[in-house]
Amino acid sequence: MSVQLSEIQRIREMIVGCEQKVPTLSGEMKNYINFDNAASTPSLKLVLDAINQFMPWYSSIHRGAGFKSQLSTMIYDTTREIVLEYYNADPELHTVVYGKNTTELINKVARRLITREDELVFTTRMEHHSNDLPWRYNHKMEFIEVDEQGLLDLNDLENKLKSYSGRVKLVSLTGASNVTGYLNPIYKVAEMAHHYGAMVLVDAAQLVPHRPLDVKNQNDPQHIDFLVFSGHKIYAPFGQGALIADIEFLNQGMPDQVGGGVIEIVDNDYARWTVPPEKDEAGTPNVVGALALAKALQAFQQISMDFIVEHEKQLTRYALKKMKQIDGLTIYGSDDENDVENRLGVITFNLDSFHHGLVTSILTYEYAIGVRNGCFCAHPYLKRLLKITPEENKAFEERLLQGDRSNIPGAIRMSFGMYNTEEEIDQFVDALQNIKNNCISGVYEQNKMTGEFHPQNFRFNFNGFFTF
Numbered sequence: 020m021s022v023q024l025s026e027i028q029r030i031r032e033m034i035v036g037c038e039q040k041v042p043t044l045s046g047e048m049k050n051y052i053n054f055d056n057a058a059s060t061p062s063l064k065l066v067l068d069a070i071n072q073f074m075p076w077y078s079s080i081h082r083g084a085g086f087k088s089q090l091s092t093m094i095y096d097t098t099r100e101i102v103l104e105y106y107n108a109d110p111e112l113h114t115v116v117y118g119k120n121t122t123e124l125i126n127k128v129a130r131r132l133i134t135r136e137d138e139l140v141f142t143t144r145m146e147h148h149s150n151d152l153p154w155r156y157n158h159k160m161e162f163i164e165v166d167e168q169g170l171l172d173l174n175d176l177e178n179k180l181k182s183y184s185g186r187v188k189l190v191s192l193t194g195a196s197n198v199t200g201y202l203n204p205i206y207k208v209a210e211m212a213h214h215y216g217a218m219v220l221v222d223a224a225q226l227v228p229h230r231p232l233d234v235k236n237q238n239d240p241q242h243i244d245f246l247v248f249s250g251h252k253i254y255a256p257f258g259q260g261a262l263i264a265d266i267e268f269l270n271q272g273m274p275d276q277v278g279g280g281v282i283e284i285v286d287n288d289y290a291r292w293t294v295p296p297e298k299d300e301a302g303t304p305n306v307v308g309a310l311a312l313a314k315a316l317q318a319f320q321q322i323s324m325d326f327i328v329e330h331e332k333q334l335t336r337y338a339l340k341k342m343k344q345i346d347g348l349t350i351y352g353s354d355d356e357n358d359v360e361n362r363l364g365v366i367t368f369n370l371d372s373f374h375h376g377l378v379t380s381i382l383t384y385e386y387a388i389g390v391r392n393g394c395f396c397a398h399p400y401l402k403r404l405l406k407i408t409p410e411e412n413k414a415f416e417e418r419l420l421q422g423d424r425s426n427i428p429g430a431i432r433m434s435f436g437m438y439n440t441e442e443e444i445d446q447f448v449d450a451l452q453n454i455k456n457n458c459i460s461g462v463y464e465q466n467k468m469t470g471e472f473h474p475q476n477f478r479f480n481f482n483g484f485f486t487f
Contacts, residue, residue: 165403
């Protein structure tokens with residue numbers, strides 16, 4: 020156990036701002052506890068150090084003749100090699116396309132995917148909007164259902180693959196839910212999809228920092244055709260995401276965005292597109308973001324993904340056990356602390372009759388604990404878990420259209436990173452118990468237009484923390 024504790028401390032020392040103190044309502048500066056990692060993670064020091072070391076050499080890439088340009092080009096191209104190797108992707112058959120984030124890159128695939136009039140795309144009822152809306156507005160689509168607990172219904176998937184046999188172009192699903200933390204059986208889904216002639220895209224934004232992944236050889240029936248993830252979820256928040264895709268797919272059709280960098284030659288009446296991945300990276304690329312993302316993947320290898328997996332399982336087990344001891348606390352999805360193999364450390368809940376926004380504000384202002392509330396960009400999925408009726412949903416929408424966000428349905432989400440500790444969970448659970456017992460220092464009022472709660476006569480003064 021002491022070895023494990025020393026390893027956790029070593030990881031905490033690798034995180035930028037991990038021991039940062041922030042102000043609270045009482046005037047006391049407290050260590051910030053970040054349980055909002057499913058939204059975005061802090062930076063690794065290794066990543067920030069690499070950026071600082073590189074910046075004196077930064078210059079434009081591709082076709083720049085100067086030394087710095089050649090060096091920057093070499094660094095940028097090497098990052099693709101690192102990403103491909105990390106996910107066991109064959110560089111002869113796969114490539115990496117960079118973009119701002121997972122959302123942009125899923126949109127890119129949605130616009131680049133060519134479907135016939137009778138073809139459609141499958142996605143699931145548990146998706147983040149980023150893996151739902153791009154398909155809705157670019158293709159005919161069908162949802163795969165989830166059960167009462169929010170788990171993917173594989174029988175529904177197989178039945179629909181059979182029903183639309185030969186017409187399903189792509190099955191696109193999340194690797195892990197950002198609401199319940201459920202891990203989807205992505206390799207089983209890939210095998211099922213390929214059996215019926217469909218490709219598979221995995222939105223791995225939530226999955227990458229918590230579990231190892233392998234895109235597998237293209238001859239393997241469990242091969243992942245498209246793997247998408249974001250740097251800001253893997254301790255590299257510098258505006259870069261990555262898409263691993265089959266080169267054969269990217270060779271087809273024209274790029275979804277055109278401009279500098281995507282062509283071989285242009286004349287007044289024609290343009291000749293270049294080859295992947297440059298074909299799909301219009302404009303000046305984010306070299307710094309690519310460096311950060313690749314360095315973060317190297318850091319995972321240094322830390323050991325096996326250790327990260329086991330540590331986060333233990334945190335999840337510990338948190339579920341303690342949270343269930345609070346009367347009136349409802350966890351959405353599984354609350355079984357003995358079943359952490361098939362889920363991540365993402366726990367979504369509500370506390371009795373307390374508004375989800377009020378609880379998060381009290382945690383912020385009185386305990387320096389950062390969590391998230393709302394619907395987590397997965398409105399249909401969360402509303403299903405909350406058992407919102409169509410009538411209730413219509414009433415919420417009408418109030419929203421009138422500018423009233425005071426009673427929008429939602430929940431509270433805590434989510435772990437590899438650096439979080441059981442001691443932080445203890446403080447979190449104690450804070451929830453105090454809220455439950457109405458041991459609240461501030462008097463909170465809600466802004467109906469935003470839905471946010473703030474203590475009366477108090478606002479954070481950000482001067483002295485960071486200013487331009």
